Amino acid sequence: MFKYTCLNAISEKGTSLFGADFEKTEDIREADAVMIRSASMHEMELPPMLEAVARAGAGVNNIPLEKCAEQGIVVFNTPGANANGVKELVLAGLLLASRDIIGGVAWVQGEKDSEDLGKRAEKEKKHFAGCELKGKKLGIIGLGAIGVLVANAAVNLDMEVYGYDPYISVDGAWKLSRDIHHIQDVNDIYRECDYITIHVPLLDSTKEMINADALNQMKDGVVILNFARDLLVDEKAMIDALNQGKVKRYVVDFPTPAIAKTPGAIVIPHLGASTQESEDNCARMAAEELIDYLENGNIRHSVNYPDCEMGVCQEACRIAINHRNIKNMIGQFTTLFGEADINIAKMLNKSKGNYAYSLFDLENHPSEAVLESLKKIDGVLKVRILK
Ligand SMILES: NC(=O)c1ccc[n+]([C@@H]2O[C@H](COP(=O)([O-])OP(=O)(O)OC[C@H]3O[C@@H](n4cnc5c(N)ncnc54)[C@H](O)[C@@H]3O)[C@@H](O)[C@H]2O)c1
Numbered sequence: 283m284f285k286y287t288c289l290n291a292i293s294e295k296g297t298s299l300f301g302a303d304f305e306k307t308e309d310i311r312e313a314d315a316v317m318i319r320s321a322s323m324h325e326m327e328l329p330p331m332l333e334a335v336a337r338a339g340a341g342v343n344n345i346p347l348e349k350c351a352e353q354g355i356v357v358f359n360t361p362g363a364n365a366n367g368v369k370e371l372v373l374a375g376l377l378l379a380s381r382d383i384i385g386g387v388a389w390v391q392g393e394k395d396s397e398d399l400g401k402r403a404e405k406e407k408k409h410f411a412g413c414e415l416k417g418k419k420l421g422i423i424g425l426g427a428i429g430v431l432v433a434n435a436a437v438n439l440d441m442e443v444y445g446y447d448p449y450i451s452v453d454g455a456w457k458l459s460r461d462i463h464h465i466q467d468v469n470d471i472y473r474e475c476d477y478i479t480i481h482v483p484l485l486d487s488t489k490e491m492i493n494a495d496a497l498n499q500m501k502d503g504v505v506i507l508n509f510a511r512d513l514l515v516d517e518k519a520m521i522d523a524l525n526q527g528k529v530k531r532y533v534v535d536f537p538t539p540a541i542a543k544t545p546g547a548i549v550i551p552h553l554g555a556s557t558q559e560s561e562d563n564c565a566r567m568a569a570e571e572l573i574d575y576l577e578n579g580n581i582r583h584s585v586n587y588p589d590c591e592m593g594v595c596q597e598a599c600r601i602a603i604n605h606r607n608i609k610n611m612i613g614q615f616t617t618l619f620g621e622a623d624i625n626i627a628k629m630l631n632k633s634k635g636n637y638a639y640s641l642f643d644l645e646n647h648p649s650e651a652v653l654e655s656l657k658k659i660d661g662v663l664k665v666r667i668l669k
């Protein structure tokens with residue numbers, strides 16, 4: 283029996299996939315698995331029996347990845363599962379920044395008791411006029427699941443699209459429309475574009491990438507959209523740029539009191555992935571990842587351990603070992619099995635950065651003593667016996 287806990291509301295489309303071997307608990311201390319959206323785990327003590335965390339979403343900056351890896355806890359996310367939801371809100375952001383729909387609707391609300399509202403609207407509407415997207419230059423920083431969808435949709439809106447992503451995946455490159463200009467130097471995006479949208483993860487290397495230097499290079503009256511993470515933008519520099527009119531509109535999905543008070547900012551309460559479809563997709567993918575990991579030891583879409591899949595075990599049992607990526611680990615594992623007279627039917631070892639993962643399908647069950655010896659090997663972080 284496995285236990286899971288949800289640290290945020292998770293769609294029932296995902297949780298309903300947990301079968302008879304799974305039970306929900308409200309107490310993380312007895313959970314084998316955590317499902318999470320945006321709650322922060324940074325200050326949390328990680329219980330010793332926790333095996334896995336699944337982020338029903340893309341960004342994992344709310345989870346201590348290294349601390350989890352050190353305890354043999356595999357962290358998953360759900361790449362692409364909410365990308366369409368975000369893409370659609372980015373398109374809404376482009377339109378909201380270009381036409382004063384928000385100002386116009388607020389004006390109508392303020393005048394809703396005027397008998398001659400229709401007539402007055404015709405006179406006042408000039409205050410809410412805007413510009414069209416067609417022909418404008420859109421720069422996209424980050425061409426992953428969301429950036430590619432935004433880029434292709436913007437081409438269909440007749441925008442001139444510039445994309446920058448030095449680490450673009452082969453899959454991403456295949457999906458990208460040929461009409462997109464591939465940019466090698468992000469400064470070209472800063473200098474050339476009328477609209478700039480960022481779709482990169484929050485990392486040490488991307489933190490405050492939109493800072494005073496970047497803003498100074500941009501065109502006067504540029505529109506910036508940030509549906510990725512608040513800390514990608516230096517908020518103080520953005521507020522100054524909005525106050526000086528350098529930035530015409532800043533559309534941001536991450537509210538703070540300072541930005542919400544600044545004229546020109548269009549601030550949304552983190553709604554990018556808040557559609558039924560995105561929530562269902564993320565929950566389903568997260569649940570499937572956890573089930574396959576807990577039952578079969580397979581890792582797919584992990585952000586702190588290598589992906590490693592060996593299907594369903596057909597032998598006496600499967601041993602899953604989370605360990606450091608250092609030399610002679612496999613030699614020590616196989617020596618132990620050999621000395622215990624256990625034949626290995628199938629094995630797989632993968633590494634990612636400082637961490638590695640090994641699966642062994644064995645023809646006989648190892649004794650408790652063998653399992654204890656495995657756990658004692660220097661560099662081993664977790665050992666599980668499955669089936
Ligand atoms: N507002 C929301 O509700 C919402 C929803 C989903 C994702 N997000 C955020 O959006 C981010 C992107 O999501 P995604 O699903 O497209 O992720 P993704 O991993 O598919 O794409 C990220 C892309 O950024 C690129 N990248 C990394 N560093 C870069 C850099 N310095 N310059 C240019 N490109 C760089 C990567 O190569 C990758 O292609 C997530 O990390 C998350 O923070 C927000």
Ligand SMILES: O=C(O)CC[C@@H](O)C(=O)O
Pocket residue numbers: 319320338339340341342364552554555556
């Ligand atoms: O769970 C959410 O609502 C937001 C998710 C989003 O920020 C993500 O990174 O996927």
